[in-house]
Amino acid sequence: MARILSIDYGKKRTGLAVTDPLQLIAGGLATVATSELFTFLQDYTRREQVERIVIGEPRQPNGQPSENLQRVMQFVSRWRKAMPDIPIELYDERFTSVLAHQAMIDAGLHKKARQDKALVDEISATIILQDYMRARTKS
Numbered sequence: 001m002a003r004i005l006s007i008d009y010g011k012k013r014t015g016l017a018v019t020d021p022l023q024l025i026a027g028g029l030a031t032v033a034t035s036e037l038f039t040f041l042q043d044y045t046r047r048e049q050v051e052r053i054v055i056g057e058p059r060q061p062n063g064q065p066s067e068n069l070q071r072v073m074q075f076v077s078r079w080r081k082a083m084p085d086i087p088i089e090l091y092d093e094r095f096t097s098v099l100a101h102q103a104m105i106d107a108g109l110h111k112k113a114r115q116d117k118a119l120v121d122e123i124s125a126t127i128i129l130q131d132y133m134r135a136r137t138k139s
Contacts, residue, residue, distance in 0.1 A: 002051035005044070006129035008093065008121050009055055009072050010034060015121030017129045021049070026129040031118035038078065050086055053079070054132045056093030056124070091132050093124070 001021055008015035014037045016029040032040045044050070055076060058066040072090070079088045 002049035004129065004133070005029070005041075005050050005053045006091075006125045006132065007037075007053060007055040008125040008128060009037075009058075009068065009075060010121060011068065011071065013118055013121050015118070015123070015125035016040075017122065017125035018048075018050075019129065019133070023051075023133065026126050026133060028122040028126050031121045037075070038082075041079075042083070045083070045086060053086060053088040054091045054129060055088055056128045057090035059092060059094050061094060091128055093128050 001023055003021055004019045004023055004026075006017045006026070008017075012034055013031050014034045015031050017026055018029045019026050029044075030040070041053075055072060058068040058072060060066050076088055076090070079086075
């Protein structure tokens with residue numbers, strides 16, 4: 001079986017998470033500069049077997065598109081053209097940053113650690129992936 005990779009796409013930084021090869025457990029992979037994301041993913045998918053990519057679809061709480069949606073769609077389009085063998089799909093990412101901060105509090109991280117935006121992005125990508133996996137098993 002191949003891994004599923006998730007992306008919490010940001011203007012400056014992007015959080016990444018990935019499943020184990022059996023797709024049982026989701027864990028943080030990295031936070032990379034968004035400008036380096038495409039190259040990072042190409043390198044990663046050469047080394048590891050990835051079945052699909054799930055990218056957070058940024059929406060406001062009322063369901064309207066957020067300002068980042070256009071950037072996400074540009075990345076999705078670029079990926080689909082360059083890497084058609086690895087499907088990429090959008091998944092609602094509303095509230096993942098809030099959940100990531102709460103997870104950090106629950107884990108007992110100090111305020112300074114909770115201000116680490118790269119860590120928040122990676123945890124957000126993990127939450128997107130966990131939610132995606134949970135929704136898939138319900139289907």
